[in-house]
Amino acid sequence: MLNILVCVKQVPDVNLVRIDPETGSLIRKGVPAILNPHDANALEAAVRLRERCGGTVSCITMGPDQAEEALRECLAAGADRAVLLSDRAFANADTLATSYVIVTAAKLLGRYDLIFCGKESLDGATGQMASQLAERFDASQLSCVREILALDEEARTVTVTRELEHGVETARAALPCLMTVEKSGFHPRIPNLKSWKASRKAEILRFDSRSIPGLDPAQIGDPGSPTKVPRTYPPPVGEPGRMLSEGSVGKTVETLFTLLGDVL
Amino acid sequence: MNKQDYRDMWVYIEHEGGAVHPVSLELCCEIRKIADAAGEKLCAVLVGDLPEEELDRIRACGVDRLLRVRGEGLLPFSVDAYTALFTALCEKYRPTAVFVGGTIRGRDFAPRFACRLPTGCTSDATELVYDPKSGDIEFIEPAVGGKMMAVITVPVMRPQVGTIRPGTFKYLPAGPRPCETVEERFDFPPEKIRTAVLGFEPEENDESLNIADAPVIVCVGNAVKADALPKYRALAARLGGKLACTRPVFDRGLLPFKLVIGQSGAVVKPRLLLSFGVSGAVNHVTGITDSEKIVAINKDPDAAIFHYCDYGIVGDMDEVCEAMLAQLGEKV
Numbered sequence: 001m002l003n004i005l006v007c008v009k010q011v012p013d014v015n016l017v018r019i020d021p022e023t024g025s026l027i028r029k030g031v032p033a034i035l036n037p038h039d040a041n042a043l044e045a046a047v048r049l050r051e052r053c054g055g056t057v058s059c060i061t062m063g064p065d066q067a068e069e070a071l072r073e074c075l076a077a078g079a080d081r082a083v084l085l086s087d088r089a090f091a092n093a094d095t096l097a098t099s100y101v102i103v104t105a106a107k108l109l110g111r112y113d114l115i116f117c118g119k120e121s122l123d124g125a126t127g128q129m130a131s132q133l134a135e136r137f138d139a140s141q142l143s144c145v146r147e148i149l150a151l152d153e154e155a156r157t158v159t160v161t162r163e164l165e166h167g168v169e170t171a172r173a174a175l176p177c178l179m180t181v182e183k184s185g186f187h188p189r190i191p192n193l194k195s196w197k198a199s200r201k202a203e204i205l206r207f208d209s210r211s212i213p214g215l216d217p218a219q220i221g222d223p224g225s226p227t228k229v230p231r232t233y234p235p236p237v238g239e240p241g242r243m244l245s246e247g248s249v250g251k252t253v254e255t256l257f258t259l260l261g262d263v264l
Numbered sequence: 265m266n267k268q269d270y271r272d273m274w275v276y277i278e279h280e281g282g283a284v285h286p287v288s289l290e291l292c293c294e295i296r297k298i299a300d301a302a303g304e305k306l307c308a309v310l311v312g313d314l315p316e317e318e319l320d321r322i323r324a325c326g327v328d329r330l331l332r333v334r335g336e337g338l339l340p341f342s343v344d345a346y347t348a349l350f351t352a353l354c355e356k357y358r359p360t361a362v363f364v365g366g367t368i369r370g371r372d373f374a375p376r377f378a379c380r381l382p383t384g385c386t387s388d389a390t391e392l393v394y395d396p397k398s399g400d401i402e403f404i405e406p407a408v409g410g411k412m413m414a415v416i417t418v419p420v421m422r423p424q425v426g427t428i429r430p431g432t433f434k435y436l437p438a439g440p441r442p443c444e445t446v447e448e449r450f451d452f453p454p455e456k457i458r459t460a461v462l463g464f465e466p467e468e469n470d471e472s473l474n475i476a477d478a479p480v481i482v483c484v485g486n487a488v489k490a491d492a493l494p495k496y497r498a499l500a501a502r503l504g505g506k507l508a509c510t511r512p513v514f515d516r517g518l519l520p521f522k523l524v525i526g527q528s529g530a531v532v533k534p535r536l537l538l539s540f541g542v543s544g545a546v547n548h549v550t551g552i553t554d555s556e557k558i559v560a561i562n563k564d565p566d567a568a569i570f571h572y573c574d575y576g577i578v579g580d581m582d583e584v585c586e587a588m589l590a591q592l593g594e595k596v
Contacts, residue, residue: 014409026408037515095375096382123408126387128375131343135379140458141343143372159462164368167466174458183515226384226421232414235406235546241560241573252577253587256559259575263536263557264503 002055002153003110004046006079007102007117007133008039010063010070014122019234035070038118038180040077040188045148045181046116047078047189053151056080058109062090062101068204076191076199083109087208089221095128097224103136105212109205112176114158115139119180134178142171142179267399270360270422272329273299276350276374277310277322278365284318287365287430292325294392294433295363298401299328301394304360307331309353311346312339326438330445331357337452342459343373345452350377352450359423361401366429378425384418385425388527390432390550400424406527410545431531432550472506473522480505481534483525483552486512487541487563487581493518495585496540502592505534510548526551538588540581544569561585 012031020027046057059074061067062085071082085105093101106112115137120127134141142160146168150159156175161168163182173179191199209215218224244259246252257264275292278285292308299306305328312334314322322330333353337345350373354362364370366388378385389403400417401424407414418424475481482500484493484507493507500507509519511526525532526548533554540561542548549572552558560573561584570576577584 014411017408017411019408019412026412094384096379096384099379125407125409126375126385127371128385128387131372131375132379134343135347135376141372141376142459144368164464167464169461169465170463172460172462177458184517226382226418227386228417228419229414230417232407232412235410235413235568237568237571240570241558241576243570243576243578245578249579249583249587250590252579253584253591256575256577257588257591260536260557260559 002050002053002114002151003112004050004055004057005106005112005115006039006043006046006057006059006074007115007129008043008059008061008070008074009036009118009121010034010061010067011036011121011123021234025232033066033069035073036118036121038120038183041181041183041186042116042118043074043077043079044186044188045145045179046114048186049114049148049151050078053153055113058083060102060106061085062093062098071204072199072202075202076196077189078195081205082202083205083207085207085212089209089217092222092225093220094225094227095124095126095132096226097220099129099132099136100219100224101212101215103133104215105207106137108212112137113156115176115178117178117180119143130178130180137176137178139176139178140173142173142177145179145181146185265420265422267360267422270358272305272307272357272359273302274307274309274331274359274362274423276362276364276370277308277314278367278369279310279312279314279318282315282318284314284321285365285367285430286435287367287370287428289321289325289437290430290433290435291363291365291428292322292327293436293438294428295361296326296438298361298392298394301396302360302399305329307359309333311349320440321437323440323443324437326441327443328441330443331448332445333448333450335450335452337454337457338450340461341369342457343376344457344459346373347376347380348452349450350374351380353448354381354423361424361426364425364427366427366432370427374425374427381423383421383423383425385427386416386418387427388429389416389426390527390546392426401426406546406550410547410549413546429527432527470522473520475506475508475523475525475532476530478506478508478532478534480536480538481508481525481532481555482506482538482540483508483510483542484513484540484581485510485542485548486516488513488518489582490516490518492582492585495582495589498594499538499585499589499592502589502594503536503538505536508532510542510545539569539573540585542569543567544572
């Protein structure tokens, strides 16, 4: 029986985030939190694989209590079980500390043949989680997967195509394998009403730092994060360009073309 | 960990078919400046062999040392072998920083060896500053969809690992210096490589998708309506240029990724860029700043893009595009 894990994150919808011009910090108030879009593609890939080969799809996330909502979205879209890792001590974690907590907790619950995650998050966007999760799971690693061609449970291999910079590669990897997928091949499904209702009532497994045995406090949250963000500031903006307005669009374009002269 | 025990800044030389990847040379040029500020040596790490003229191109960037690694199981590239290799090299030589081009390959293995060491890893910095007080490198990068800039440091651990996107820094060789070559042998058992490449289908070279050298570019942003694309394509064609877009337009599935301008896409340098319905997030703007003349059209007078343009028009993008086509004598 295939055991599949999907690592997900709840993120603020960055398109709606504003920056406090005084402090340069994020104004998160009133900004909806959503399931990271790339994670929805990763989940879709996992659920399709289970539909083809059988098995279980578990979802895991680290975040505040409200990240439960992202997990319920995953359950509605086909995940079988969901795990929330939530503790104040996990806050301010970089990818090294986050991957440590997720993998330590996930290993308590089982061994995985395949692990999926989004290629990057909308907010942090480091794109480093996949590599670091793969390292901690001691899994083989395939990024940019367009299609899963075959899964051989006896030989314990998976064969895929990958979208690289200048073409498409066919590659085979040994299980356990961690992969990130391309959006185009794995459009997330829209949950039906029945699965949505079931997801509302489903039980979510919860862990905090004390309920994960053997978790090293020095490797979690801020103390476990080698990268720091000493400051943030608004992006530098140059002087505005010359604004053209000649009454009508036609006239404005005419003026513009005259100004551009030879450049045109 | 004592930071004083670590020295030299490294750049990983990615190469394919006997040619160095441009990002590796861009990094050598940029890190030369950081290494000078820090009083450190710049070391290029090369796995395998390259023709002598390619080695000269690396040395011309002001490299002080070429670390040449040869051994079993290192070619072709695999995440397993390169993670093991860089972990071993960093443990032996203790560099203060390791820079890796932000290609798919680099982004696959750099965070992984950083995790194994372990140390801190950053990605996609657009500016690097050496802080003489702390001795740390400040990795400055756009964050939260380009709405703010974040300064990232690795204040305690070494090395400081960073992946940098191709085109972020300029290829401006500082000229050769005395450069020593250090030979290193590292063998990785081939049976421990868990991935195998079974085939590769190069994509067809579609010239309309090559926007990097286009003399004129018409760029559409997220405000574009799907059914309006033909008129922007027509405008680009009439001006002898090419159509391009911002990342969200690709995310909507309207145009291919090759047409995306910005940090995660192409860096362009046309003599004229017409930007329609583009908000002006830093992630995009980093890809257009080498343009000679920029004209921005947006219905929001407060759009950030107006701070990066030479000429701005507040108005409906479709109307302006149609007026331009009419002005150029095209039937709309």
